[in-house]
Amino acid sequence: MVYQPPVGARDLFPLDVAQKRWIEERLQRVFHGWGYHRIITSTLERLDTLMAGGAVEQSTVIQVHDLEGVGLRPELTASIARAAVTRMAGVNPPQRLYYNANVFRRGDRGIQNHQQEFYQAGVELLGSGGVSADAETLLVLSDCLKSLQLDSCYLVLGDAGLTRSLLSPFPEPLRTQIREAIATLDRITLETLPMASSLRDRALLLMDLRGQPADVLQRVSSLDLDPEQRAIVSNLKALIELLEGSGAATPALILDLSLVQVFDYYTGIVFEVVSATNLGKFVLGQGGRYDQLLSLYHPQGEVCPGIGFVLNIEDLHQVLLPTGKLPLQTAVSDRLVVPTEAQAYAAAFAHAQVLRESGDRLRVEVALQEQSAAAIRDYARQRRIAQIVWVNPSGETQSESLE
């Protein structure tokens, strides 16, 4: 019998963990630097909590068979929204929260051995609406990319509220079909759906409202906008000016008003951060503003704005690995403490502990097998341990540096 991990699961060995931690520690430093606090929610979540926002499909949730209506979380925003409104009421806004956790998603469309467990790190900024909160979120994201030394990234920015509003002249059920076609970039459907030519022109224009921000804003402004839409456009303009004026290193910005999902809970800006190198293009993370989501979890339905983003650790890892920035080896022990004979183990363990507590944060390992001095030296060289400390039964030590 060969015991294998479940389909879609993977084990992380020490080097994998070292590389993952390299990424996570940098992100965490950025989150702390911006005043965010870590929240840990349960891996198990009720399906009704997960699906309340309308963006999570039940078919993607791995359910727990022993517990009725409970599944493994496929993302963190629902859990944090639930926890924040019900348990952190009375905390002065804004709440700045971050997470670093595993999520589970059922592999889709018959891809064999599709990964089912993923790691994500992200932030949720709750209780703060407006351009400044949008800007902070995008600046934290930019700071994350900078801390990972990720160049050649693009930020594709849209506005779910504006796009939804621009779709309002289309009657239902046409509107839903058009929204889906725009979300999936299906121009042929837009060209063939039955509708008046003026509506078709508008639909085709919406699908390609994308490019340099100034250019796109100008094209949108040329549409016949109502006051609410004009306000959103001017907010977008203000946001882009704020980002540019902040002097921060932000990724190249592409304004893309076709960036919508078929189902989502976003109400304001939405964005994806994309890495484009000669190895290919990957979405590293995404996020957006969800000003209606929290009210769904609030007992009295109180409205509270929120915005957040998530970075996918596996995707970051995949993009960072070829750059040579990730550690290629696990941490090396600083000392190898070797008892000179079997009776010297007590003294060896005692000396090793003295070294560990010396304040230099040394990594000290004790040789566990009686071996010849030559074999010990071979072992130390192989493990790249620079110093061997020989300890005799009376606790006398002799250090030997290896070249």
Add this chain to the structure above:
Amino acid sequence: MITVALPKGGLLNDSIRLLKSIGLDFSAFLDDSNRQLEIWDATHTAKALLVRNYDVPVYVEYGQAQLGIVGYDILREKQPKVAHLVDLQFGQCRMSVAVKASSPYRSSIDLPPHCRVASKFVNCANEHFNGLDLPVEIVPLYGSVELGPITGMSEAIVDLVASGRTLKDNNLIEIDRLFETTARLIAHPLSYRLNLDGLQERIEQIRTAVVPVA
């Protein structure tokens, strides 16, 4: 640099002619002695991959090719996450249900419940019969689907029909049409959004070069 995935088989000639009309020459793929699966155009601005038609959307979905040319039948069957950009108008045929000419069936709903239907297009066939609320057993085949009814393995087939000649030569008749299909220009969604290397310009050139069929 732009990479285009091109389908082997019936759509290749027209695909290469279309790309040649916008200045990308991959006609080396048409040379019988050619064994290369990846070739550059003469100006070195674009590359083409020669893949099975079923694999075109795979290369495009994963982004190894930014553009691809593939029949709508395959897009409908596989539902890949790719941008559907231009109906290229060539490669016209239809997805149809066919049965033995000597059988009593003259429409899909005449078929007996729980009968067998052979097809390369399992999902299209399922979708059709589910829509009719007619339970059937779909038998997946990879070629010569016509043999299903001939040998008696299945009552019907769901397959692409162009001229209808193959059906006729095998004493089968078409009893229902599921949908019409033509070749489509598809794109990797992320590449389409980022629009690097003049991708949008190439797409517009292709759109203009397509001759609409009246």
